[in-house]
Amino acid sequence: MSASPDTSDAPLISVITATYDLLSQGRQDSFREVIECMARQNCDRAEHIVQDGASSDGSVEFLQNLTADAARTRLISEPDTGLYDAMNKGAKAARGKYLLFLNSDDSLASDDILNIVADRLEATQLDFLFGSTLRRFEDGSESREKRMSLTAILQRMPFCHNSVLLKRDVFLALGGHDTQFSVAADYDLMLHLLTEGYQGERIDDPISMFWGRGATSDDDATAEDYARVWMNYYGGYRSADGLTQSDFARYYQRGHMPVALILERLLKPGTSDAIKAAARHSLWKTTRRSVQFWRSF
DSSP states (O other), X not given: OOXXXXXXXXXXXXXXXXXSOTTTTTOHHHHHHHHHHHHHHOOTTEEEEEEEOOOSSSHHHHHHHHHTTOTTEEEEEXXXXXXXXXXXXXXXXXXXXXXXXXXXXEEESSTTHHHHHHHHHHHHOOSEXXXXXXXXXXXSOEEEOOOOOGGGTXXXXXXXXXXXXXXXXXXXXXXXXXXXXXXXXXXHHHHHXXXXXXXEEEEEEEEEEEEEOSOOOOHHXXXXXHHHHHHHHTTTOGGGTTOOHXXXXXXXXXXXXXXHHHHHHHHSTTOOHHHHHHHHHHHHHHHHHHTOTTSOO
């Protein structure tokens, strides 16, 4: 995207949804729910950017028809190299002060959530704001994400990517999503967000909703991509000398890092308060698990 977006009379929030070949994947109905949930928000402080990857299966025409009467919605279709690259492109085109990435088969958790978070962001001017995520099943039941704490950042993503609003300027300052990570680019971004000392907070309200249709994520692929993130993040640490990608993948599966590495992270000069808190949490978790003899290490 060569030109900067026009920010005159800009919205507060830009909701970005990346799409590609929806029709051939049979996802047109789930995407209709994305458009419908945005319409129900009735939030004049938000825009919706649909960032399509130059679909060639008729999806562009489908999107044009679906969004023709959608208020404050912009459709952009251009080639990209994958989901995270599309998100980056959408962020560059965004006019809002804050970004929210909403997947093409997800939804917002309630009809007033954008107004709720907009009120909070206007009052606080935080760098980021995160909430929980609902999982809805086909029988109508729901479950809610409960394990949300920034102290978990050295082990895992502390919240779902589609339930955090992040300042656009901060996103761009961090370089956006690093597209070398095919699965964990969102985690890599949040890890660097807290490392750099940006300030945010949690709200009790669920922000997004995704369907639980029985599909499971590829745990091995996730572990390997997290391992690549950590190989990059801990490069140059004395305690990481000799550690391989396989070692870090094993740490991901165990849920904790070696004590020496976490201590070095904790004691490194200039460490942000958020990372210090996360390192102390990690040390406590590792110590606790060391006495749980029923766990395999």
